[in-house]
Amino acid sequence: MNPATANIEEAILSAILAGRIAPGTRLGEQKLADLFGVSRTRVREAMMRLETRGVVQVSARRGWYVVEPSAEEAREAFHTRRVIEVGLLQTVPHVPPNVLAALKEHVAMERAAIESGDIGSRACLLGDFHIHLADALGNRLLTEIIRDLTARTTLISMLYQPTEKAEESSHDHEDIVAAMEADDLTLAARLMGEHIAKVEAGLDLTAKPDPLAGLRELLSPSTFTGNTPSVPHSHTHPHSHSFGKED
Known part of the structure; x- marks a missing residue:
């Protein structure tokens, strides 16, 4: 390439x-x-x-x-992640100490980002945990697949997740690593499946993307001085941006 x-x-x-x-x-x-x-x-x-x-x-x-991604694509993406990530933990015979140390350090970084209110770092670290786990266990191909799936589920969360559940996700990661440290990979796999299912359950897949979201923000009263009529809001996802005008 x-x-x-x-x-x-x-x-x-x-x-x-x-x-x-x-x-x-x-x-x-x-x-x-x-x-x-x-x-x-x-x-x-x-x-x-x-x-x-x-x-x-x-x-x-x-x-x-x-x-x-549509609601159906969202379901498919999370189902695929459960199959792959649970299967990965079920097939690992033993987790080396250096891998455990790296994962524990990663979870500590998640906690620090959450406590400091660093939203950007928090989002990146929470998604990166799953990629880091596959990479630490030495499966390069699965790492690439999980990275692509994580990118898709990040986009899905931006569309369909009405509330942040960062702290709960980080606790789940901590529990998965603890099970791995106890050499109970069966438990770790079960916790991973429950964790991904929990994230999916927190999505509102009935939500419809709002095509007027960008215009609503541009015309919101906070962008003007003086008395400006309010613009009605609905359940929206982050509005689309653009890297410039049409080529």
């Missing part, structure tokens, strides 16, 4: 995992080419790879944009 293509791909995926890019965000080829100092051909190659990974889509009208 071309290094420039890899850098674009990695930057976009990392931003999604950190919650900095919302579902539906348009990814303009020319803007990305300017940003990374590469040709639009290189950008297109990166976008095509992200498309095969289920992270972006392309249309004649919108160009490239970050996927907006």
